[in-house]
Amino acid sequence: MALAFSPDADREFDRIVRRYPNRRAALIPTLVLADRQFGYLSREAMEYVAKRLELPSAWVLSTATFYTLLRKRPTGRFHLQVCVNVACYLKGADQLGDHLKKRLGIGFGEVTPDGLFSLEGVQCLAACGTAPVIQVNDAYHEDMTLDKVDALIESLRTAPADGGAAAGPGGAR
Numbered sequence: 001m002a003l004a005f006s007p008d009a010d011r012e013f014d015r016i017v018r019r020y021p022n023r024r025a026a027l028i029p030t031l032v033l034a035d036r037q038f039g040y041l042s043r044e045a046m047e048y049v050a051k052r053l054e055l056p057s058a059w060v061l062s063t064a065t066f067y068t069l070l071r072k073r074p075t076g077r078f079h080l081q082v083c084v085n086v087a088c089y090l091k092g093a094d095q096l097g098d099h100l101k102k103r104l105g106i107g108f109g110e111v112t113p114d115g116l117f118s119l120e121g122v123q124c125l126a127a128c129g130t131a132p133v134i135q136v137n138d139a140y141h142e143d144m145t146l147d148k149v150d151a152l153i154e155s156l157r158t159a160p161a162d163g164g165a166a167a168g169p170g171g172a173r
């Protein structure tokens with residue numbers, strides 16, 4: 001079956017289009033909407049966005065591939081992004097990343113077999129003052145330590161099914 005926005009997402013799409021002066025300006029928020037709706041931006045999802053905004057596919061594809069916040073492959077229910085840039089690196093991001101890899105049994109760019117977690121190393125999350133930082137779905141977890149990582153993983157494992165869009169406890173922005 002061809003991809004299509006849900007009725008709710010369709011209403012949000014209409015709101016986005018009305019908010020911007022032209023359809024090209026609405027591209028990034030529409031990609032964010034599609035990312036959330038479809039779980040990630042497959043080639044088919046990007047083509048769908050291009051069609052809905054009446055934009056050339058090449059514009060949509062090049063924009064989507066430029067921004068790392070837009071997912072281009074399936075992720076787990078909880079997508080953990082570990083900042084590995086300088087400020088976080090200096091405050092132990094490497095150890096946090098290694099700890100998570102060991103604990104979850106996956107590497108960066110991988111998803112746990114149960115589909116619960118995915119892991120990724122990312123560049124600066126713009127929260128350098130509270131490094132090291134891990135983003136879980138939409139929420140930031142700052143001043144992270146190995147103990148905090150362990151507590152976070154445990155809380156996410158037991159999060160209710162409708163808690164997927166949230167980020168678990170602590171530091172949500």
Ligand code: FES
Nearest residue numbers: 083085088125127
């Ligand atoms: S270097 Fe990690 S938030 Fe900036």
